Amino acid sequence: MDVTLIERASHFTHAPAMIRAMVDPALLDRALIPYDGLLKRGRVIRGEAASIDGTGVTLADGTQIAGDTIVLATGSSNSAPFKSATGDIEGLRADNAHWNAALRDASRVLIIGAGAVGTELAGEIAHAHPEKKVTLVASDPALFPGFPAKLGASLAAKLAAMGVEVITGARAQTLPGRDRPKGGTVALSNGREIEADLIVPAVGSRAQTSVADALPDVDRAADGRIKVDGYLRPSTLPNVFAAGDVAAAGDAMTIVGISRQKPWLEKTLKSLAAGKRLEEIKPYAPWGEKAPILVPLGPKRGSSFMMVATLGDWVTRMMKGRDLFLTKYNKLLGRA
Ligand SMILES: Cc1cc2nc3c(=O)[nH]c(=O)nc-3n(C[C@H](O)[C@H](O)[C@H](O)COP(=O)(O)OP(=O)(O)OC[C@H]3O[C@@H](n4cnc5c(N)ncnc54)[C@H](O)[C@@H]3O)c2cc1C
Incomplete structure (x- = not known):
């Protein structure tokens, strides 16, 4: 599959570490990760997506990027020290x-x-x-x-x-x-x-939905996210999907939500590319009440909910508090 990522920012913002970075700016060096090493195959185009249709994406400078399948994942904005609202x-x-x-x-x-x-x-x-x-x-x-x-x-x-x-x-x-x-x-x-x-x-976060404005029959949920059908499609176009904070898929605006949507989407897009019909594929099922959450209170303390249990300092520290997934995300984005 030929994959193109359109992204306006030079770096990925690892939001979970941006909270501690307000207290300790030295963390920024690992919380902001360049996109250069992300794709071994495929390409990252640095640009501002302006609109989508069934044939691809139009950038703000008028460039057209063709695609058979388009995934809208423009996310959300938040308070200034945590996330850039413009990609700067x-x-x-x-x-x-x-x-x-x-x-x-x-x-x-x-x-x-x-x-x-x-x-x-x-x-x-x-x-x-x-x-x-x-x-x-x-x-x-x-x-x-x-x-x-x-x-x-x-x-x-x-x-x-x-x-x-x-x-x-x-x-x-x-x-x-x-x-x-x-x-x-x-x-x-x-x-x-x-x-x-x-x-x-x-x-809270505000969904960034303007790229979807020109799609046919797009509807917004009360929280401003874009409504999607059971197959994470925001409009009547069968080949346009939406995921993450921008999509009202039934999950909270969290990486936890995306961690469930991403494997489903990946499997679904591969199946469709292999010729399967959408009706043969199981629709997306959000986390519901099973969604886990890890809430560190600094690097040592915190509480979490996983599966059916509320867990304390040790699990929260080991799973999130001490490293905030920085090692994992730097590795995922191909940074040594
Ligand atoms: C401070 C903070 C801490 C958080 N901590 C956690 C946590 O610990 N655990 C958890 O599960 N969730 C956490 N979250 C939530 C989590 O960060 C989001 O759910 C997640 O980042 C959403 O991912 P996304 O890809 O949908 O959107 P985003 O992360 O918002 O990414 C969207 C990307 O699209 C780009 N973009 C937007 N519009 C355009 C355009 N027109 N053209 C080109 N590029 C564009 C942006 O530059 C951005 O890189 C946190 C959020 C915040 C603000």
């Missing part, structure tokens, strides 16, 4: 430096949003800077409400032991921008007002 890797390094400097100067840090990113960031800061006052605000009544209650309870207890104040069941009435570090006072829905030298909005 130097800009991402500069954002990391700004946020790291603001963090170093801050005595009081307020993190708004207690999903995996906010919770991990609270743990990283508390681990590296135990002298700073860290407050984590969750809009739900408990942490990680989509998982067995033990996971959220264990993370809340560990954060408290690390000196983090966790406020649950409260929403910030205003959010500062996600681009530039800012301090100030934030009013919460529970009546409290919190003053902080640095406010970090950690309110």
Whole structure:
């Protein structure tokens, strides 16, 4: 199979390490991985995809790239220090430096949003800077409400032991921008007002869907991702697929979700190329409640949910906390 990857950035952003990189920018050297070594066969074209149709992709500069099968995987954007919204890797390094400097100067840090990113960031800061006052605000009544209650309870207890104040069941009435570090006072829905030298909005990823705008009969889910059918197809075109954060495939916006979609997609595309009909192929089945999650609170502590069990510091550290999958991803992208 002849594979072409169209990518606007010079480097892959290994997002799981970008949280700790806000505390320790030295990690950027391994968290941002050049695409040069990725494909032994096939090619990477550096460019901005503008639109897709049934025959291929049109780049922003008008170049047409032909393809029999097209996979839309334009992902999502997030707050400035974690991911570039434009593919500008130097800009991402500069954002990391700004946020790291603001963090170093801050005595009081307020993190708004207690999903995996906010919770991990609270743990990283508390681990590296135990002298700073860290407050984590969750809009739900408990942490990680989509998982067995033990996971959220264990993370809340560990954060408290690390000196983090966790406020649950409260929403910030205003959010500062996600681009530039800012301090100030934030009013919460529970009546409290919190003053902080640095406010970090950690309110989730936003799907980047504009490349799909011209596809026929595309529909967006409530969270902004593109709806797909059982075969991960976003439109009436039979040869266009979508996966990852951009696709509402029933999984969360996680690498965990992609780790299930990717093997299915790979097998399906190979079967179709070999002449199999789509009706003979089993549709994609998302993780559902079986999705695992690993939540480190710095390199030593954390809690995880896998299969049916909530696991503690040791498993979380060994599986994720100590290396954040950096070795694995550098190897996968062909970097020595
Ligand atoms: C800080 C942070 C930490 C995370 N940690 C974890 C974790 O520990 N575990 C986990 O499971 N999930 C984690 N996630 C979620 C995970 O990073 C995402 O689910 C995953 O990156 C999505 O992959 P993707 O390929 O769909 O999209 P992305 O990673 O967003 O990649 C999309 C790619 O498409 C490129 N692109 C976009 N538009 C265009 C265009 N028009 N033309 C050309 N190229 C384009 C972008 O440059 C980018 O390289 C984390 C997310 C964040 C923000």
